[in-house]
Amino acid sequence: MSASRFNFVPSSHGPPLSIARAEGAWLETTDGQRILDAAGGAIMVNVGHGRREVIDAMTRTLERVTYAVPVFATEERERLVERLIDRWLPGDLARVYLTSGGSESVDAALRLARQHHVAAGRPERWKILGRDLSYHGTTLATLAAGGHEKRRAPFGPLLLDFPKAPACYCLRCPLGREYPECRVACADAVEEVLLREGPETVAAFIAEPVVGSTAGAVDPPPEYWPAVVEVCRRHGVLVIADEVMTGFGRTGRRFGVEHWDVVPDILVGGKGLAGGYAPLGAVFASEAVLEPLAQKGDELMYYTYGGHPSACAAADAVLEILEREDLVRRAADLGARLRKALEPLEDHPNVAQVRGLGLLQAVELVRDRETLEPFPAEVGMAMRVVVQGLVRGAFFYPGGCGPARDVVCLGPPFIIGDEELELIARILPEAIDAAVASADR
Ligand SMILES: Cc1ncc(COP(=O)(O)O)c(C=O)c1O
Structure with a gap:
C-alpha cells in the first residue's frame, strides 16, 4: 500500500513498515525481513507475541x-x-x-x-x-x-x-x-x-x-x-x-x-x-x-x-x-544482564547515560558527552538510530523531550533469550555509530 493512502497525515516518509507476522520476540515484514522487537511494541509486549x-x-x-x-x-x-x-x-x-x-x-x-x-x-x-x-x-x-x-x-x-x-x-x-x-x-x-x-x-x-x-x-x-x-x-x-x-x-x-x-x-x-x-x-x-x-x-x-x-x-x-513462568523475576534478571551487555556504550562519545530499571532501559544521546550538548533538534538523532536499528534487524523505541532531547528506549519481551540479548547489545552501538555518521554527512 502506498504511504500516501496509509498515512493519516500525508507526509514525505516512505511506505510504512508492513508487518505480516509476530512470534515470540520477533516481527516479520511482508517482504520477509525478521526484526527483533527490542521495544516490545510500544514497550508493552511482555509474554511475547503469538502465545497460543x-x-x-x-x-x-x-x-x-x-x-x-x-x-x-x-x-x-x-x-x-x-x-x-x-x-x-x-x-x-x-x-x-x-x-x-x-x-x-x-x-x-x-x-x-x-x-x-x-x-x-x-x-x-x-x-x-x-x-x-x-x-x-x-x-x-x-x-x-x-x-x-x-x-x-x-x-x-x-x-x-x-x-x-x-x-x-x-x-x-x-x-x-x-x-x-x-x-x-x-x-x-x-x-x-x-x-x-x-x-x-x-x-x-x-x-x-x-x-x-x-x-x-x-x-x-x-x-x-x-x-x-x-x-x-x-x-x-x-x-x-x-x-x-x-x-x-x-x-x-x-x-x-x-x-x-x-x-x-x-x-x-x-x-x-x-x-x-x-x-x-x-x-x-x-x-x-x-x-x-x-x-x-x-x-x-x-x-x-x-x-x-x-x-x-x-x-x-x-x-x-x-x-x-516467573517472568517478573526474569525481567529483573534480564534487565541486569542487558545493562551489563550495554556497558561498553557508557564510554561512547555520543552517549550521555545508559539508565533504567529491569527491562525498561534507555540510552540518552548527545553531541558531546563532556558538555552534554544535545544534537540539534532538526537532526532527529533518536529517530535516526531507530531507522539504523531497523536496517540491522532490531526495533528500538524513540523518545526524548526538552533537555533530554534524544533517547532510545529498550523494552523487549520478558522471554528473550541470550542470543536476542546479545543481538540487542551488538546492533544498538552499530545503529548509533551509523546514525551519528549519517548526521555528519
Ligand atoms: C506513562 C504513560 N501514561 C500514559 C500513556 C498513554 O497510554 P496509551 O497510549 O495506551 O493511551 C503512556 C503511553 O505511552 C505512558 O507511557
Whole structure:
C-alpha cells in the first residue's frame, strides 16, 4: 500500500513498515525481513507475541460473548478482577475500574480524584500537580497533567494550566544540584509548588515511577518516592502513580512503586496488562478513595469499550503466564544482564547515560558527552538510530523531550533469550555509530 493512502497525515516518509507476522520476540515484514522487537511494541509486549493460550482464551470468550456493557459482569471480567486483587495489586489497592487503554485510564484517574474530593465536600480541590518531563496520555486532560512540551505545544489554549513540579532528572538536575548532596531537593520542590498553589486547591499529584519515553527510563533516587508520598499525604493530596509503562513487571517488580515500598492512592495500568493482545487499561484505587463516592451514590462514568470481555480474557491469560513462568523475576534478571551487555556504550562519545530499571532501559544521546550538548533538534538523532536499528534487524523505541532531547528506549519481551540479548547489545552501538555518521554527512 502506498504511504500516501496509509498515512493519516500525508507526509514525505516512505511506505510504512508492513508487518505480516509476530512470534515470540520477533516481527516479520511482508517482504520477509525478521526484526527483533527490542521495544516490545510500544514497550508493552511482555509474554511475547503469538502465545497460543492467550489467543485461545480470547477466541473462547468471543465465541460465548462478543459484548456486554462495562457494568455487567462476565466470567472473564470477574476472573481478571479477582486475580488482580488477590495476586497483583500492592497494599490496600482493592478496587478495579477497566478501560481500553492508557490515556483513557489516566483521564479516568483524574476524574476519580476530582470526584473523590467533591463527594467528600472539598470542591475547592481541582488542580492536578504534574511534573516537567512526563507523559500521561493524549487526551486534553492528560496532556494538561503531563509535562511533554513537544506534545502539548499545539494545544496551549485548550490545556488547563495545571502546576508542575521540577523533573527528578539527575543527569541535568533542573535545580542545579547533585545527588546525594542535594538531599533530593526535587522532592522538597513538590511541597514548594503545593504551598505556592495552596494545597487546599490541589486534588492529586501524578507521576510515573520511572519516567518512560519522554526522558528515557529515568529512575529516581531511592528517597524520592517515599518523600513525595509523605508530602502529599500531609497536605491531603491524592497520589496517582501512572504505571501505564512501568506496570506488570516491566521494571523487574510487579509495579514500579514497589521498588520504594510506597502505595499510591490510585495506580493506573495499561500496556503490559494485556501484553499487547488487546486494548485494555485500568485504574486501581483504595477503598478510602471510593468511599465518598459510595456514600453519595456517585459512579465513575464508563467507556463503551472499557474492559471488553475478550480483552479481559487476554489479560487474565497474560498475567497467568507471567505468574507461571516467573517472568517478573526474569525481567529483573534480564534487565541486569542487558545493562551489563550495554556497558561498553557508557564510554561512547555520543552517549550521555545508559539508565533504567529491569527491562525498561534507555540510552540518552548527545553531541558531546563532556558538555552534554544535545544534537540539534532538526537532526532527529533518536529517530535516526531507530531507522539504523531497523536496517540491522532490531526495533528500538524513540523518545526524548526538552533537555533530554534524544533517547532510545529498550523494552523487549520478558522471554528473550541470550542470543536476542546479545543481538540487542551488538546492533544498538552499530545503529548509533551509523546514525551519528549519517548526521555528519
Ligand atoms: C506513562 C504513560 N501514561 C500514559 C500513556 C498513554 O497510554 P496509551 O497510549 O495506551 O493511551 C503512556 C503511553 O505511552 C505512558 O507511557
